[in-house]
Amino acid sequence: MTTFFAPTVDWAYLAPLVVVLGAGVVGVLVEAFVPASARRATQLALALVALVAAIVLVGTLWTDVTDQGYVDVLGGALRLTVTTLGIQAVVLVLALVAVLVVADRSADGLDAFAPTAAAVPGSPYEELARRKGLVQTEVFPLTMFAVGGMMIFGATIDLLTMFVALEVLSLPLYVLTASARRRRLLSQEAALKYFLLGAFASALFLFGTALLYGATGSVNLEAIAEALAQGGAGGPTAGMTGMVVVAVLLLLAGVLFKVGAVPFHVWTPDVYQGAPTPVTGFMAACTKAAAFGALVQVALYVGTGLQAGAPDTFRALEVALCVVAVASMVVGTVVALPQTDIKRVLGYSAIAHTGFVLVAVLGLLGRPTPEAGVDALGAVVFYVLAYGLATIGAFAVVTLVRESDGARDGVVLGEATQIRQWSGLGRRSPWLAGLFALFLLSMAGIPLTAGFIAKFGAFRAGVDGGFAWLAVVGVLASAVAVFFYVRIVVIMFFADAPADDDAAPRPDGDALVPDVPVRAVRPRAPVLVALVLCALGVIGLGVFPAPVLNLLG
Amino acid sequence: MELTHYVVLSCILFAIGATTVLLRRNAIIVFMGVELMLNAANLAFVTFARMHGDPHGQVIAFFVMTVAAAEVVVGLAIIVAIFRTRRTASVDDANLLKN
Numbered sequence: 168m169t170t171f172f173a174p175t176v177d178w179a180y181l182a183p184l185v186v187v188l189g190a191g192v193v194g195v196l197v198e199a200f201v202p203a204s205a206r207r208a209t210q211l212a213l214a215l216v217a218l219v220a221a222i223v224l225v226g227t228l229w230t231d232v233t234d235q236g237y238v239d240v241l242g243g244a245l246r247l248t249v250t251t252l253g254i255q256a257v258v259l260v261l262a263l264v265a266v267l268v269v270a271d272r273s274a275d276g277l278d279a280f281a282p283t284a285a286a287v288p289g290s291p292y293e294e295l296a297r298r299k300g301l302v303q304t305e306v307f308p309l310t311m312f313a314v315g316g317m318m319i320f321g322a323t324i325d326l327l328t329m330f331v332a333l334e335v336l337s338l339p340l341y342v343l344t345a346s347a348r349r350r351r352l353l354s355q356e357a358a359l360k361y362f363l364l365g366a367f368a369s370a371l372f373l374f375g376t377a378l379l380y381g382a383t384g385s386v387n388l389e390a391i392a393e394a395l396a397q398g399g400a401g402g403p404t405a406g407m408t409g410m411v412v413v414a415v416l417l418l419l420a421g422v423l424f425k426v427g428a429v430p431f432h433v434w435t436p437d438v439y440q441g442a443p444t445p446v447t448g449f450m451a452a453c454t455k456a457a458a459f460g461a462l463v464q465v466a467l468y469v470g471t472g473l474q475a476g477a478p479d480t481f482r483a484l485e486v487a488l489c490v491v492a493v494a495s496m497v498v499g500t501v502v503a504l505p506q507t508d509i510k511r512v513l514g515y516s517a518i519a520h521t522g523f524v525l526v527a528v529l530g531l532l533g534r535p536t537p538e539a540g541v542d543a544l545g546a547v548v549f550y551v552l553a554y555g556l557a558t559i560g561a562f563a564v565v566t567l568v569r570e571s572d573g574a575r576d577g578v579v580l581g582e583a584t585q586i587r588q589w590s591g592l593g594r595r596s597p598w599l600a601g602l603f604a605l606f607l608l609s610m611a612g613i614p615l616t617a618g619f620i621a622k623f624g625a626f627r628a629g630v631d632g633g634f635a636w637l638a639v640v641g642v643l644a645s646a647v648a649v650f651f652y653v654r655i656v657v658i659m660f661f662a663d664a665p666a667d668d669d670a671a672p673r674p675d676g677d678a679l680v681p682d683v684p685v686r687a688v689r690p691r692a693p694v695l696v697a698l699v700l701c702a703l704g705v706i707g708l709g710v711f712p713a714p715v716l717n718l719l720g
Numbered sequence: 721m722e723l724t725h726y727v728v729l730s731c732i733l734f735a736i737g738a739t740t741v742l743l744r745r746n747a748i749i750v751f752m753g754v755e756l757m758l759n760a761a762n763l764a765f766v767t768f769a770r771m772h773g774d775p776h777g778q779v780i781a782f783f784v785m786t787v788a789a790a791e792v793v794v795g796l797a798i799i800v801a802i803f804r805t806r807r808t809a810s811v812d813d814a815n816l817l818k819n
Contacts, residue, residue, distance in 0.1 A: 284801075285797075285801065287801075287804045287805055288805055327780050327783060330783075330784075330787070331783060331787060334787045334790065334791065338790060338791065338794045341794050341795075341798060342794060342797070342798075345798055345801060351805075352805060352806075352816055353816050353817055355798070355801055355802050355805060356802070356814040356815075356816055356817055357817060358798050359747060359798055359799065359802055359811070359814055360814070360817070362794065362795055362798050363741070363747065363750055363751065363754070363795075363811070366751070366754040366791055366795065367738075367741050367754055367757075370737070370738075370754050370757035370758050370761070371738075371757075373757075373758060373761040373784065374734050374757065374760065374761045374764065376761070377730075377761045377764035377765050377768065378764065380764075380765060380768050380776075380777060380780075381727065381764065381767075381768035381771070384768075384772045384774060385776075386776065386780065436817075437817040440817055441817055
């Protein structure tokens, strides 16, 4: 008879997660038990309170974790270090801002989501649901589940937990992507692509885990690193070099898909364009933060193990990651240049930013010991924070620039996502255009914005790790990228309002007629708060980055 | 029968699944390819668990089954929504999003 030993659980370290996932579960109950009229307000309050509480809880854990170095919860299912706790904090802060944008109803009191996402577009049922004023308040619990998954994904060293977290964060995002109020065919198509490619990538990740389990006998990254470090002749992985290489490549493919690196990037522009814009902002910022947390864990442990046990394999891995980083920077920058849709431009720029962060990750791999790479880890976390704030802010502005029927306070239609529709916006809505310009300049890495400090940190980490040439490629790509960011700023502030000379409708897929009047709707409370927070964050981190950088070590 | 045979079989199943995802055009079939890949991973986990004499791999298989079930729920919902809109489940016909 075997005795059952109950596991000891450090609930204090799990508290932020319990709060966020608990809010998701309670949100599902709210859908069932709270009357429809009060549901939206309840869900919003629940989500915001849970996120703020989780941020406070992460804050209370901070000194404890930094004093101890690292804390393992449930045998590595959660390993809290300054970096992983930092990733959790970044995900929570970005999610808080993104939820405000998700909740926004500035345009004629309508949010960005279909009244019932299950209704066939254009059907009488959809029309009925619209007239009855149904609201899909399930978006809030879905967001909370996604945030919970992200917090685990970026902070675990157990590959099984990482796989489950990957699905917990992805599945709600697929559903959210499919539920746009307008342009629903695009939204559903984006969800289909995202789902099929995402499921494919997680299957690759899982098979990589299986092979690594076969080679080393564990799914815990620390144990895997130990087994790999013995490597070579006589070690546990002797004679299995091929299997280890395939396993690590499959594992990396799964995670690189989530960060949107070339050649696993094809879904990015389509999904960014098709998803409801507030969801795009949330997904772009928070998924990237969480996925880089996971990538850093995988690269750190597997890299350390291979470096000690199989240096040749380790160098091959470095070369592969270099190729991915360069390809991401080049493809993201060059393909963004001819784009005509603002959401696609931001999508391609996201790919380029992935390449920039990969420079810092490679800088981490280049250090002799993991302890020497603390600044590279800090650079990664700071980068995803700076990028996330600018991205959520930029997509929030996109939700406010709308096509209309021409009357001064007439009916607001869909978002005006064609770049040429934005011309002259700077004169009509200087504040909105100014904010958008600020976010773009931060993404471009202009000094005094957070993006500059972030890029500087990432490239310096790359140089310190022996990848100076990679940093040079990054600087060149940034220089080219400035061109398309500044082009949008110029169009907003210095071009005339949409001219008649290119009045012919372009085959943009969505049958956009170019002379639809465009106007910026007046931002109401939630999105206004989100925009102000993003702008303060971008400027604050750009002028006084020291406190945050010190926190991250 | 040697245990390695099961590993080889799981690799073959995984390759068939991946090929299905990359080559077939019907979203349902593509999705079946993904499921085949997940089950290939399950077979590998169980076989390796037997080789190592360690029950972890068998437990992992249960987690994967649960995750696969959740994935089916979301995936079929999306595919059915698209099918009801367009009367087709071909991934080639869903082509509104491009440059």
